[in-house]
Amino acid sequence: MTQPDYDDLKIENPPQTLREIVLERMRGAILSGRFKSGERLVERTLCDQLGVSRSVVREAIRYLEAEGLVEIMVNKGPMVARMDWAQAAQIYDIRMLLEQSAASACAALADDAVKAALRRALADLEAASAGDAGTSDAGTSDTGASNAGGGLFQATTRFYEVIFTAAGHHIAWEIVQRLNGRISRLRALTLATSDRHVSGPVRMARICAAIVANDPAAAAVAVRDHLAEAAQIARRLLENEGGK
Amino acid sequence: MTQPDYDDLKIENPPQTLREIVLERMRGAILSGRFKSGERLVERTLCDQLGVSRSVVREAIRYLEAEGLVEIMVNKGPMVARMDWAQAAQIYDIRMLLEQSAASACAALADDAVKAALRRALADLEAASAGDAGTSDAGTSDTGASNAGGGLFQATTRFYEVIFTAAGHHIAWEIVQRLNGRISRLRALTLATSDRHVSGPVRMARICAAIVANDPAAAAVAVRDHLAEAAQIARRLLENEGGK
DNA sequence: GATGGTATGTTGGTATACCATATGACCACA
DNA sequence: TGTGGTCATATGGTATACCAACATACCATC
Structure with missing residues (x-):
């Protein structure tokens, strides 16, 4: 179906969504220790820091939660996961x-x-x-x-x-x-x-x-x-x- | 710090959020084959089926994506992950x-x-x-x-x-x-x-x-x-x- | 100083609106 | 029949608004 002579024209990597960029930034901040283990991740603060809306931040937090890098505390919200x-x-x-x-x-x-x-x-x-x-x-x-x-x-x-x-x-x-x-x-x-x-x-x-x-x-x-x-x-x- | 004689009064499990319930339902539907491998997951359809807003659905999808149960297709949106x-x-x-x-x-x-x-x-x-x-x-x-x-x-x-x-x-x-x-x-x-x-x-x-x-x-x-x-x-x- | 009541601010949960882009349907024309 | 143009619809991305619950501060009373 694809035309071999035109593969080089194909757009392989579409532009990143804000969510993907935020996810990378937050993951990097956690992995590097910039966001410290046990530190609360307050949504509105993250919005200010990253310059995006809460929707984007919340979706990124959800992904990081599934990755095990963020924990959700009852009645407190998200924080960087701790490790013993x-x-x-x-x-x-x-x-x-x-x-x-x-x-x-x-x-x-x-x-x-x-x-x-x-x-x-x-x-x-x-x-x-x-x-x-x-x-x-x-x-x-x-x-x-x-x-x-x-x-x-x-x-x-x-x-x-x-x-x-x-x-x-x-x-x-x-x-x-x-x-x-x-x-x-x-x-x-x-x-x-x-x-x-x-x-x-x-x-x-x-x-x-x-x-x-x-x-x-x-x-x-x-x-x-x-x-x-x-x-x-x-x-x-x-x-x-x-x-x- | 905790008083041993009153441990039984403690509320161990707080009420679930809509997001948690939706996550369980969607995961269950995927695991049981109700949502089939390769099937598109259209957000508005899921909202109708589950009776919640897109915010909740989107956050659940993000979690399932991180779990590997959902894939995001370029220019098409989410679908149930395939397995070969x-x-x-x-x-x-x-x-x-x-x-x-x-x-x-x-x-x-x-x-x-x-x-x-x-x-x-x-x-x-x-x-x-x-x-x-x-x-x-x-x-x-x-x-x-x-x-x-x-x-x-x-x-x-x-x-x-x-x-x-x-x-x-x-x-x-x-x-x-x-x-x-x-x-x-x-x-x-x-x-x-x-x-x-x-x-x-x-x-x-x-x-x-x-x-x-x-x-x-x-x-x-x-x-x-x-x-x-x-x-x-x-x-x-x-x-x-x-x-x- | 301890305690209970109240007010206020913070914050996560959830819903909705708007926009841009992609897709598909339809039609005219060659 | 194939192709290009146009239009409408569908859909994901993103922002914002609102609300409820919780935490904290403050104050009065004992």
Whole structure:
């Protein structure tokens, strides 16, 4: 039905609605810690901040509620969802299962194109890690989240996206992204911490090596080690916060 | 802070908003197949059907969109999400990981109270299976979904809820419920099918027995067998539909 | 200082209005 | 019969208004 010679004329991405833009902005503000865990989200205040009507704000809040990033308090309205270690632990456990499965499948299936894409993603991650280490010391806010939307975060996301996509685990990837959204502040703090025994990029390199070697078992082990350390650091951070 | 002698006076569940009621009704209509896969959801039509304003309907649609039960078509508006085998297969794979993990953990942890609860849930399931077999032949609609909200569906859900709750896998349970929502029509058809090699309740009994015996490995195996059969039947059903 | 009554402001819930865009029906013409 | 033009309708996007419930402030009384 489509005419192959005219595919390039097709408008693939229609203009975004206000609702979509507001959703992205609010999600970004939550993930970066700008809207803090437990903070009330007052509709009229958000309207002023975002310059839109309550209809748009309410629909965005509804979506974020379904995503688990916002909770509705009885008789109080919406607030940024809180996270304790018991919940975070479950999220890390689920990620362990889904990420190990994806890495194994990716290692079993990976062809040269996938390997090249993963190497590029790893290179970007290593570059971002070096770059963020330089800038994160300068001018970091007390939320510790100034790099949450930064290069390292996005590079890490891209790295795993290559793995999940190559494995064909699209739905699992959606789930992992949602879960990561809920622990994004923890992840930002984890990325920022400097007491890791082995740095993140080194662990990612191990994952990459296992996939490049088409070794599913080694890929699963590398993911396990990476996530176990990340969870351990996250636990310490949450417990130091005293359940905040 | 709370006075123990007056806990019974506390109002635990505030009255539901219209939005919550509409959300439940729409979700139920989608899960039961009343709103069919691929069917457009026209806002004004839904307002007439549900007797509420567009604000309420739109907020409910937004939530269902985030849940994956509704898709927004460009220049067309919302429709009930479609499901093909490639996606369903991924969902069964994820369920395999999460349900095996939960059953293992439950088997490792289960005390007498958990075992009793699981036995009761199994008994309800067996009763529902006998009852639905009797009534599903009588007056079943062409959607094959008249028992989707029925006893067997709910009993199956309750059975797994006991397992996930006892295991402490609350977030995994949320995810499984969401995923099951997306394949609810498939599950309804799977439950209704009579060509299973071993019936569902028999497989559930095996899961229950493994948990009662505090045998994590056997619990994982029983879950694997159960889901493998369910996925196989679902695949056949979808392929017979020709990708509908 | 504690407590109850009242007034006021805030805020979420819900309904409605308006607009722009897309679609479909219809018709004229070649 | 195919095509282009026109018009009407349908529908989602967005804004605004109104209301009720709740929280808070204030005051009088004990």
